[in-house]
Amino acid sequence: MPAPGYRFVAWQGLNSADENADLMPMGDTSFTAVFAPLTNISIIPPLLSADTTLAAAASPWYGFEDITVLPGARLTVEAGATLLLSDGVCINVQGGLHLDGSPGQRISVQSDPSPSARRSYSGQSGYWGSITADAPTDSLIFRYADLRGGSFGGTGTAIFPPFPRTIAH
Numbered sequence: 001m002p003a004p005g006y007r008f009v010a011w012q013g014l015n016s017a018d019e020n021a022d023l024m025p026m027g028d029t030s031f032t033a034v035f036a037p038l039t040n041i042s043i044i045p046p047l048l049s050a051d052t053t054l055a056a057a058a059s060p061w062y063g064f065e066d067i068t069v070l071p072g073a074r075l076t077v078e079a080g081a082t083l084l085l086s087d088g089v090c091i092n093v094q095g096g097l098h099l100d101g102s103p104g105q106r107i108s109v110q111s112d113p114s115p116s117a118r119r120s121y122s123g124q125s126g127y128w129g130s131i132t133a134d135a136p137t138d139s140l141i142f143r144y145a146d147l148r149g150g151s152f153g154g155t156g157t158a159i160f161p162p163f164p165r166t167i168a169h
Contacts, residue, residue, distance in 0.1 A: 005037060005038055005041060005043060005062065005064055006035040006036065006037055006038060007035065007036060007037075007038055008033065008034075008035055009034040009035060009036050010034050011031055011032070011033060011034070012031060012032040012033075012034050013029075013030055013031035013032060014031045041062060042054070042058040042059065042060065042061045042062065043061070043062050043063075043064065044061050044062065044063040044067050044083065045067070046064075046065045046066060046067055046068065047067075047068050047070065048067070048068065048069045048070060048073045048075055048095070049070045049072075049073050050073050051073055051074045051076070052073070052074075052075050052076070053076045053077075053078060054075070054076070054077045054078060054081050054083070055078050055081065056078040056079060056080035056081040056105065058081075059080070059081045059082045060081075060082040060083070060084045061077075061081060061082065061083045061084070062083075062084050062085075062086075062112060063083060063084070063085040063086060063089045063091075063112075063128070064086050064089070065086075065089060066089055066090050066091075066092060066129070067089070067090070067091045067092065068092045068094065069091070069092070069093045069094060069095040069096065069097060070094055070095055071094045071095050071136075071137040072095055072137055072138075073095040073096070073138075074095055074096035074097070074098060074138050075091075075093075075095070075096070075097050075098070076098040076100070077098065077099045077100070077107050077145075078100075078107075079100060079101045079102045079105035079106075079107065079144070080101070080102075080105035080106070080107070081107055081108075082107075082108040082109075082110070083107075083108065083109045083110070084110060084111070084112035084113070085109065085110070085111060085112060085128035085129070086111075086112050086118075086128065087111070087118055087125055087126065087127060087128065088127075088128065088129050088151070089128050089129050090128075090129035090130050090131070090132060091129075091130075091131045091132070092132050092134065093131065093132065093133045093134070093136050093140060094133075094134055094135065094136060094137065095136060095137050095138050096136060096137070096138025096139050096140065097131070097133075097136075097138075097140050097141070098139070098140075098141040099141065099142050099143065099145040100141050100143050100144075101143055101144030101145050102143075102144055103144060105144075106144045106145065106146055107144065107145040107146070108145075108146045108148070109128075109145065109146070109147045109148070109150075110128070110146075110147075110148045110149045111126055111127055111128050111148075111149035112128075126149065127149050127150065127151035128149055128150055128151065129150065129151060129152065130150055130151065130152055131147075131150075
């Protein structure tokens with residue numbers, strides 16, 4: 001199975017581009033799965049040291065690893081944007097976080113439904129982690145944001161607990 005952000009291309013040494021190739025070895029055999037990065041995919045940077053905006057037009061945005069918003073930086077998610085987070089991925093806020101949707105353009109934060117996003121942790125699968133705020137240097141705004149499929153994680157001073165919950169204005 002490809003890692004998040006990659007797709008299967010072919011088998012090297014089997015002359016097959018089919019993901020499910022048949023193999024009947026007749027002695028020593030060597031083959032390699034070839035993967036390539038997905039193109040035209042929006043990935044949330046894992047470390048944000050400057051103000052960053054996730055545009056709704058570039059949705060969905062994928063979070064493949066924990067996201068940390070450093071002090072002095074702000075992560076702004078535009079109204080109408082969707083964030084798809086892999087299993088266990090947390091958003092750790094030391095700066096600011098603005099999920100500022102509107103009644104007609106809600107923001108969605110949820111588990112990435114693709115099989116490559118499954119990473120069992122503590123016996124759970126299919127749930128992203130949490131949003132934590134550890135002495136944030138900026139504001140935390142949640143308006144018209146649907147947070148679904150969260151679980152647990154982080155040790156911040158404010159932990160937004162397991163969802164499904166809808167946080168609205």
